[in-house]
Amino acid sequence: MGRQRWWIGIWLLAWWWGALAQTPAMPPPQEEELFLEVMLNGEATGLILRFTRGASSGLRSSVQNLRDLELDPKLFGVEGRQEFDLDGVKGLSYSYDAARQSIALRVDDALRAPIEVSARTQRLPGKATVTPGAVINYDAFTRLGTDRSSSVANELRYFNAGGVLTSTGVFNYSSQLRQYIRFDTAWVHADPDTLETWQVGDFISSSLNWSRSLRMGGVQWRRSFDLRPDLLTFPAATLTGSAVVPSAVSLYINGVRQVDTAVPSGPFIVNQVAGINGAGQATLVTHDAAGRAVSTTVPLYVDTRMLAAGLTDYSVELGALRRRYTTASFDYGAPVLSGSVRRGLSDSLTLEAHAEAGRD
Structure with a gap:
């Protein structure tokens, strides 16, 4: 009887081991x-x-x-x-x-990519419209005494959609002299879209800080950045900051507030910081919702003589030298060619060149 129980135990153990071997493994835990x-x-x-x-x-x-x-x-x-x-x-x-x-x-x-904030209003000027018209300006002068004399300076101007025609001069009257001297006569056409200006007549040629100007009569083609007063032509300063929470940012240039804006949390950049010519000081103040303020002051230096990266300024003139200006109306000399060009290669480097050609 004991031997039979022993065999039954062996059989049960073998059956359990086989069943365990046939049990599939648990799948690995999924994500x-x-x-x-x-x-x-x-x-x-x-x-x-x-x-x-x-x-x-x-x-x-x-x-x-x-x-x-x-x-x-x-x-x-x-x-x-x-x-x-x-x-x-x-x-x-x-x-x-x-x-x-x-x-x-x-x-x-x-x-985090910084949020960019402009210190200038990015509002493009409206399209200019022209109504034809004319202007006459004058300035009269008389001297009494033994040598009586009078003079009347004048400016005549007519304008329409094609440009502006101007002429200036002076009429001198005395006992020894009765004479009208023409100063300048020119037609000027400016295109705000291309920032180019054409001038035909009398003009002063372009020059750089180290070159001379020529008074000429002829044709001039030049870049005119002044047609876009909103355009910054020099490298403007850039300030960086960071806000822990959404904040209001104020920018002061030499103590004068220039910008008030809101920024989200994270880094931000204030670009096109103007209002500085030469050395100056900028103060950046952030205010959070609780009224806490953090102020940062940095020195800045801006050279308005330089061109911003990518900008090109130029002027080309072809004509004749003007001689005896203010004493003769139509005295022109030898033909000349003059040109100047400036290019902003980067915000820290501006290249410029000037050339002249003519006959003695």
Whole structure:
């Protein structure tokens, strides 16, 4: 009887071992899918985004989540990928709240593209309209005494959509002299779209700081930045800052307030800072919702003689030298050619050249 029980025990053990061997292995744990409310640097984004979590790893996010949060995947080093580990990005930290089904992301400024704020109003001037008209200006002078004399200076101007025609001169009258001297006569056409000006008649040629000007009669073709008063032609200063929370930003140039605007949390750039010619001082003040203010003052130096990167200034003249100006009306000399050009290669380098040609 004991021998029979012993065989029964062996048979039960063998059956249990075979059944255990035939039991399929448990599948590896799959990733858990989470839909979490996202906070970014302490601000509610209003977004619920999808994240995944493995059994032994941290949270993973899709690259599309970064775009939805208006973050640049390039700065995170994950461009071209579908997903990435949150723990694998330097400068990114997070706190996962399972009870609230939310995640709070903390992103360093280096991972956020700065918000750009312009210190100037980006309002284009309206289209100019021209009504034809004419203007006469004069200035009369008389001297009494033994040598009586009189003079009347005048300016005649007619304008229409094609340009402006001007003529200036002076009439001198005395016992020894009765004479009218013409000063300048010219037709000028300016195009605000191309910032180019054509002038036919009398003019003063272009020059640089180290070259001379010529009084000529002929044709001049030049770039005219003054047709766009809103255009900054010199390299403007740029200031950078960062706001921990959404803030109001004020910019002061030499103590005069220039800008008042609002920025979200994160880095920002204030560009096209004008109002400085030479050395100056800029103060950037940020105010948060609680009224706390952070002030930063930096010295600046702006050289308005330079051209901003990419801008080109030029002038070309062809004609004859004007001689005995103010004493003869039509005294022109040898033909001459003159030209000047300036090019802003960068905000710190402007190249310029000037050339003249003529006959003695």
